[in-house]
Amino acid sequence: MFPQMRRSRQQLSTIETEEILHKGNTGILAFTGMESYPYAVPLNYVYLNGNIYIHCAISGYKLDCIQKNNHVCFCIVDQDTVIPDIFSTNYRSAIVFGTASIVSDDVIRRQALEGLIQKYCADFIQSGQQEIEKDWEKTAIIEITIEHVTAKSASQAVQNHNPS
Numbered sequence: 291m292f293p294q295m296r297r298s299r300q301q302l303s304t305i306e307t308e309e310i311l312h313k314g315n316t317g318i319l320a321f322t323g324m325e326s327y328p329y330a331v332p333l334n335y336v337y338l339n340g341n342i343y344i345h346c347a348i349s350g351y352k353l354d355c356i357q358k359n360n361h362v363c364f365c366i367v368d369q370d371t372v373i374p375d376i377f378s379t380n381y382r383s384a385i386v387f388g389t390a391s392i393v394s395d396d397v398i399r400r401q402a403l404e405g406l407i408q409k410y411c412a413d414f415i416q417s418g419q420q421e422i423e424k425d426w427e428k429t430a431i432i433e434i435t436i437e438h439v440t441a442k443s444a445s446q447a448v449q450n451h452n453p454s
Contacts, residue, residue: 310382
């Protein structure tokens with residue numbers, strides 16, 4: 291059902307994949323937009339309890355599209371360094387396939403928002419809690435339930451490259 295990685299020797303282990311999911315700064319959420327045009331949007335996210343969580347407004351294009359077709363792809367680029375002299379890139383990335391849903395459970399919503407604050411604003415936990423309370427009624431949480439994930443990195447030749 292899901293595509294096999296063509297360059298399987300570049301596939302990362304489960305531990306390395308989880309590391310990318312935890313530490314990535316921005317992910318690209320891709321799904322089928324209205325009129326069947328693809329739509330991809332960069333977002334902050336948090337990886338908690340084996341799922342990916344994203345916050346957004348309680349209405350908007352993302353939610354409309356997810357309600358129409360909840361199959362999504364989420365891509366995280368952990369490393370991206372172009373190496374011009376060998377015409378290549380040293381990279382690490384992960385691609386998640388899954389289903390997206392709007393979280394209705396307030397406990398999970400709060401955990402996701404607190405997880406986002408901890409990840410991106412760890413020095414501002416108290417004011418982050420105030421922000422959660424202030425915007426609680428106008429904030430939605432999207433949960434991506436992971437069905438399949440792969441991650442890969444550049445080949446050894448690129449990783450071991452030492453410019454002269």
